[in-house]
Amino acid sequence: MFSLQTDADLSRANTLGLAARAGLLCVLHDPARLPELLAHPQLAGLPRRVLGGGSNLVMGRELPGVTIKLENRGRRLLDEQDDAVLLAVAGGENWHELVLWTLAQGWPGLENLALIPGSVGAAPIQNIGAYGLELKDRFHHLIARSLDDGSQRRFDLAQCRFGYRDSVFKHEEAGRWLIEEVVLQLPKRWQPKLDYGDLRARLGTAEPTAQAVAEAVMAVRRSKLPDPAVLGNAGSFFHNPVVSAEEHARLHVLFPDLIAYPLPDGRFKLAAGWLIERAGWKGRRLGPVGMYSEQALVLVNHGGADANDVARLAEAVTADVLARFGVRLTPEPVWW
Template sequence: MQLLAEEQSLKRYNTFGIDVKARWLASFGSSDELGELVDWAAGRRLLVLGGGSNVLFTEDIDGLVLRNAVKGIELLHEDEEYVYVRAGAGESWDGFVQYCIARDWAGVENLSLIPGNVGAAPMQNIGAYGVEIRDVFWELEAWSLAERKVYTFTPGDCEFGYRESVFKGRLKGQFVILNVVLRLSKDPVFHTSYGAIREELGDREPSIRAISEAVIRIRRSKLPDPAEIGNAGSFFKNPTVPGEVFARLKERFPEMVGYPGLNGEVKVAAGWLIEKCGWKGFRRGDAGVHARQALVLVNYGQAKGKDIYALSEEILHSVQDLFGIVLEREVNIIN
């Protein structure tokens, strides 16, 4: 076991580019290494960090920050319809997606260019353009911090919801995801009706690669590159409201955007709500709302996490005041 330098900046390890410090910083590539580090950290604060693409640090971490570096992609087995692929939690998610596309394994092409690592995919139940990770999820292995042993989680065990799982709910902070197994299709079913995918495809025949490339173009046109401007993608979840509530709001705001959901509920576009409140393109110091996508909060360079958090609070209150809808943050606040 080798700890990295003390008082280590985490700026390069979170896509917001927030310059906070960790008292200690280390990485692990296996459950054995993880166990050693957890034993060393006994009595100290412990934070496990993946790709840093869905977190907002608001202050220094007085404890040990562990970076998940479990690597490897392996085809476990296959049948006539599916391949079962295991990926280490520390693998780049988009790198894994492109690995699958290159082998004509279908199911994750709509999730192209989502930042972060594989381990965050089931934790957040990531989703985009009509597809969620639970659609292709088979199982995962996670290490219990309390029992120092590995458990296998099936889809039912994970309790997937909209950008939710058991790892963000009742088991939050109790397990560290080591690897994920996905069941991908040899005979693809293309999802092109959501967003602008069909329009972006134009005359191209749908294929795994064509859809991936269309998604990448759409995302790049709407979302800022974290390498150029600090952000964590969508900062807020799209809220769901009862159908009758949406109908009343639609009378007041005819242009309001919503998508039918389960049990008569309607999912409302949070970005539209925020834009309607006048926040799109807003900037205060180096904290702001992106000019092309109001759902994305950004760090223009030297913003502190507390600045971005305060801005998100103002946005929450303004949306609630105008629409009576309470937004929920998708990004994890670390303080």
């Protein structure tokens, strides 16, 4: 079923805690009723958007049209193959709770993605990733519904065109679909992914269990990211920029302590947090917003901010990093 609410307060529906209101809000528990909702007279001609956990959004003060909050639930074993298990998960499920549930069932594979905020349905849009693992590495397919007429469509791995924090749902398919179910493929022959020094340092040299990896990931994330319930934030605010080998060599000569990670294609991924900190923005405020004192990559709301405040800070940080390093930062969240 669904309900409609006019002039709805969304300040608690985005983890940045920005002042925002929806002209019309629909809480949808059953995606099968989406065609009925879209045919509702109040929605005629209005723009439509889907709200998940609100963890990767910069919301404007006034959101015209209808905002659909997906609240469907369900997690089940879809199929068991020789080398993997396939899990079907409702888009309205909480991502972190899903990770904990898979570990409790004895199905490892998502532990590096523990404590990432947001809903399962939003995860493919961003191709969420952390500590050497991305959603695409565990993705099989998804089921989505058109925001035009509510019809269903299946998107396979290739059709999603996943990239670094990117997918087809941020380009030509942006704003056209409600993702009602995601099917994940978890390997039976599991090997831990411990490519990052922070994880190795916490786990030591012993071969860890998947649960131990998850606990290490959660500890590292908690040490770097504030709790949104205490200090509003959207996690890492900027993409880690990717530069050519030549550009990396130039920067390394100028900044020998530059943090960068080589990529298979010969390019390098730079640590945006390091760039922002060296540009002098760690812990610095601009009005009610600032870059977090414990992790320069995280933009935080100290209270009372709106999207304009976020935009001003993002532009200032981007300009300073560009002037100092010649590298342009790109915000990670979606802007409404």
